[in-house]
Amino acid sequence: MTIEEAYSFIAKEALAFVGTEPWDIAGVDIELFEQMSSSQGWRIYQGQRYPALNIPNLPISISATKAALCLRDDLAKRHNQNITHIYFSISPNGDFKINYKYDE
Known part of the structure; x- marks a missing residue:
């Protein structure tokens, strides 16, 4: 799995959590x-943050888990840092942000 594919799988999970609810940012x-x-x-709509109401189906969840582990392993190999959390957000136009929390 490439890094770009990993981002795509995680984005699909974020969007699956949102489902048909209105959103300005999904994460x-x-x-x-x-x-x-x-x-x-979660989703942000009109400045208010809401928890997800939907649960992604199993193929999306499995792909997102593999993607998250791929990103973790890649960062560990390239930078010798272990990540414990990934914070991903995406806007309706496809722009996304990804932040990591590292082992302390």
């Missing part, structure tokens, strides 16, 4: 474990 906060992850989706 997912991912906590990473050894071989799995835990995701919490």
Whole structure:
């Protein structure tokens, strides 16, 4: 999996969390474990942040988990840093931000 593909899979999970709800920014906060992850989706609409009401289907969740672990492993290999969380947000025009929390 390439880094670009990993971003795409995580974006699909964020959008799946939003479903048909209105949104200005969609996001997912991912906590990473050894071989799995835990995701919490959210959306911002008209300046108000809301938790996700939808749960992504299993193929999306599996792909996003593999993508998050791929990003973690890539950063560990390239920068010798272990990430514990990924914070991903996307706007309707496709611009996205990704932030990481590192092991302390």
